[in-house]
Amino acid sequence: MVAGDQGGRREAGMILACMRRREFLGVLSGAATLPLTAAAQQPGKSWRVAYLALLPGEDTTLAKPFLERLQELGYIEGKNLTLAYRSADGRPERLPELAAELVQAKPDVLVTGFGTLAAKAASGATRTIPVVFTMVGDPIGAGLVASLSRPGANVTGFSDLASEFAAKRLQLLQNLIPGHKLIAVLGNPDTPFTALALKQVQTAAAANHQPLAVFEARTLDEISAGIAAVIKSGAGGLMTLDDPLLLSAKREIIKQLADARLPAIYGLRDYVEANGLMSYSMDRPQTARRAADYVDRILKGAVPADLPVEQPTRFEFVINLKAAKALGIAIPASLLAIADEVIE
Structure with a gap:
């Protein structure tokens, strides 16, 4: 074999290796942007989400569209999602006890339903577990967040009061x-x-x-x-x-x-x-669905302190x-x- 042939083969091998490396990097880049529908279905991966409700019936009014949106994102209850639901059935004095019970189970995210009282009970029960509230009129006045744009700490969510x-x-x-x-x-x-x-x-x-x-x-x-x-x-x-x-x-x-x-x-x-x-x-069902989007982002690594409190637009x-x-x-x-x- 002549030297020229050997050099050509070495060059071709280097080109092929570079092409394979670019393909591999492309796969990594694509994987980083895959929707959770694929990512959440990885074998052995399971998430725990807790939901704290004040009023009876929130499992059908707010928690239902919330869970439906989670399913659309790839979180399937019984497969890669465990949902713990607790309701105070309209008795606000029960909220702190129920919040503490949910926190003891160490969920990945704690979600609260209608009202400020549920959100305050959840934030009072933990300073480390991410808390996402769905319907709080004045989260700043309630002491839940430092500001709407930069909530700070471990709490964020959705206000139900727009400026007008x-x-x-x-x-x-x-x-x-x-x-x-x-x-x-x-x-x-x-x-x-x-x-x-x-x-x-x-x-x-x-x-x-x-x-x-x-x-x-x-x-x-x-x-x-x-x-x-x-x-x-x-x-x-x-x-x-x-x-x-x-x-x-x-x-x-x-x-x-x-x-x-x-x-x-x-x-x-x-x-x-x-x-x-x-x-x-x-539009409360839409807000509940947006709360699921926030849970999704947090489970992917987002920090509640960096997720702005959203005000309703619909x-x-x-x-x-x-x-x-x-x-x-x-x-x-x-x-x-x-x-x-x-x-x-």
């Missing part, structure tokens, strides 16, 4: 009862969400010269008394600043208002489904025509035209 959310609800109610009649606002002043939302409503009302009366309710008994005071005030309509306390009394609130034939707009769809008149709320306006008929109210065509859903 409460003001938009006021506007919708004004369109129903024109003439600048007095509008009443009912809320629990002990929750950070109420303080922030009330400030927005008052600012919007002042800008439109809208008369406003604020009524407070810290207990179930005070809710009934507050509604009675609203009716006595001669208000033309009511908007609620909803928290777990008011939500737990939604049927009583709706009944009192129906007896007085007083229209109201609520911040949660649950009221309209219980025969309330109108609601303007965030809202739904729902009108219950059956409730309107019972109240003796005709819904303007302008409102029906912009409703996302009309229950007949």
